[in-house]
Amino acid sequence: EYKQKYREHVVREFRWYREEDSCPEESSSISSHYTALTITRKPWSKHGAKHRAVGTNHGCANTGNGPATVTTTTQALFKQDDDGQTPQVMVLVGAPGMGKTMTVRKVMVEWGEGTLHTQFDYVFCIDCKGIALPKEASVADLVSQCCPHWGVLAGKILDEQKKVLFIFDGFEALGFSLVQPKAELSSDPMEVKPLETTLMSLLKKTVLPKASLLITTRPTALQSLGQCLEGEHYAEILGFSAAMREEYFHRYFENNNKGDMAFSFARGNEVLYSLCLIPIMSWTVCTILEQELCRKKNLLECSKATTWMTMSYLSWLLKRRNRDNPQVLQQFLHQLCSLAANGIWKHKDLFEEKEIKDCGLDQPDLLPLFLNEKISKEGEDHGNIYSFSHLHLQEFFAAMFYVLEDSEEIVSDSGGLEKDVNKLLESYSESRKDLNITVQFLFGLVSQKPIEYVDKTIGCRISAQAREDLLRWVQRKHRGISYPGQALKVSELDTFHFLFEMNEKSFVQSALGPFTDLDLQDIKLTLYDQMALSFCIRQWAGLGCVTLRGCSFHRQDHGAELDASVPCSGASGAGGHPGSLTERRREELHSPIHPLCQALLHSGSDLRVLRLQWCRLSESCCAELAALLAEHPSLAQLELGDSTLGDGSVHLLCEGLRSPGCHLRVLR
Secondary structure: OHHHHHHHHHHHHHHEEOOOOOOOOOOEEHHHHOOOOEEEEEOOOOOOOOOOOOOOOOOOOOOOOOOOOEEEOHHHOOOOOOOOOOOOEEEEEOOOOOOHHHHHHHHHHHHHOOOOOOOOOEEEEEEOOOOOOOOEEOHHHHHHHHOHHHHHHHHHHHHOOOOEEEEEEOHHHHOOOOOOOHHHOOOOOOOOEEHHHHHHHHHOOOOOOOOEEEEEEOHHHHHHHHOOOOOEEEEEEEEOOHHHHHHHHHHHHOOHHHHHHHHHHHHOOHHHHHHOOOHHHHHHHHHHHHHHHHHHOOOOOOOOOHHHHHHHHHHHHHOOOOOOOHHHHHHHHHHHHHHHHHHHHOOOOOEEHHHHHHOOOOOOOOHHHHEEEEOOOOOOOOOOEEEEOOHHHHHHHHHHHHHEOOOOOOOOOOOOOOOOHHHHHHHHHHOOHHHHHHHHHHHHHOOHHHHHHHHHHHOOOEOHHHHHHHHHHHHHHHHHHOOOOOOOEEOOHHHHHHHHHHOOHHHHHHHHOOOOEEEEEOOEEOHHHHHHHHHHHHHOOOOOEEEEEOOEEOOOOOHHHHOOOOOOOHHHHHHOOOOOHHHHHHHHHOOOOHHHHHHHOOOOOOOOEEEEEOOOOOHHHHHHHHHHHHHOOOOOEEEOOOOOOOHHHHHHHHHHHHOOOOOOOEEO
16 A cells, blocks of 8 residues: 555656756646657776767767767666576666756656566655755665655565665766775664665665666766676666657647647757757757747847857756856966867867866866766776767857956966967968857857856956957958959858847848848758858848859748738739738748748849849749739849749739839839
């Protein structure tokens, strides 16, 4: 009877969870929201195996040339492996935000509901991060922590030698030495000893030798943990696969249309999508997009760019540190950014232990939040290997290196690297196109919100000079592309992404002010590309000519909801016929060029020439163009070098041409 009551207690305790930054009423069910993770079982030796970090191949988990890895699931963690061995001690490794605690919750609920892990009579979870553990305790006392009202039964359960699984979640948070004299270890589950001695007794199997253990930890605790375990097996959480990312978005939103829309937004942004490999980053992105959808009902004008979402992830990380001296955090971040920047310049994403110590980054409270530790191979004498959780996070901190101001209190060693924004920008322009993401983050970091966040939360200042350098670079870069006597044009999509990343209208107006032409060729424009382009076009008062050659537009299948807040003003206003063919076709087809056409209609637009050549325009695109013809006050020339237009498309264009609001003079 008490076993059944304990199961019910476990389900109540672990089924519902709430992320730290969400509202109290926003609890979620583990059953409906949990998404399977990529977990690999690893035949590591005591000294582990060196391998590359998660994400060093832009979101692909790469285990290098080490021992073979086998993908597994939470259900199979304690099942026989290929060698016929059933693990008794399983260590589940993962960087912060990879989903270790959620996995533990899933295991607890599955056991409580009797659906999985039924080989165990009891499963007890000890939250090493969240509960106040006594200085002295017996194993029975630890069990009582898991079921506080049944302390008397703890001894009875352990006496009967039931099949028990102990879960220690966040083992690295305990923070004490695991070296204990063997003579002091306990063999009696009722014996009260210093807490570290009792835990060591469980780990060393001197007490309850038949009990199974599941230990979740960050990589930094692996070496010390491995020294006190016997016969342990290892598994590592590598994050979400591509299919899992999509599933997570749909589980989070529950509404299919919103889930599709949010995932399409993330999928179109290569950097953001890659970062969503980290589960907590997927949660961060979904949370921000949910707020945008509640506020605007669409994502066409979402102002939250990649940098701000990454800043939100940084905020989540910093809340998991001990509240140390602010100056310690500032010093650490300066040195971390220096390490990241040096690595980016040298095409380096793995760092030796000596480099970490030389930079002053060997701080146990902060280091595990930002860097993964990879235990080196036996016989290698350079110590452990470290890497950022994801290459894009290294690029983010590298960008921060260039904009953080040094203060008198901060002694920063940049490892000989010059903090010169212009040198970074020129290198990107001339030959180092791999610096693209770092430059993108650079623009995002000098926008107002990140400046305020870094100042308020971390106590660091972002350089005002960097903004001026970026503005001059954008203008100089594109002036150099245009030939003398020609109209000044912008012909690189990256420029629009850089400006969208900053997301400040006045800066975009200043940056694009000298230019009159937009010219892009042979680009597959994702929804995110179109959002960046549209944002810039809306601020670009002097834009007179738009040329897109050989470009294709991402088809947004859920345009109805995307366009929900944008009225189809189209030909109906101009022609006076609410049921006109143009408007009906726009409503039915949800054109992929809708964001572009809406942007070109902004007040103050001086557009005179629009060329869409070899862009494979569909009928819905022609409906959108007809509406543009009917409404734009200055559009005089339209060129559609495309042989695929059918009769239906031409009928739609003719309706736009007949509109009293059409000022077109040349149609090619």
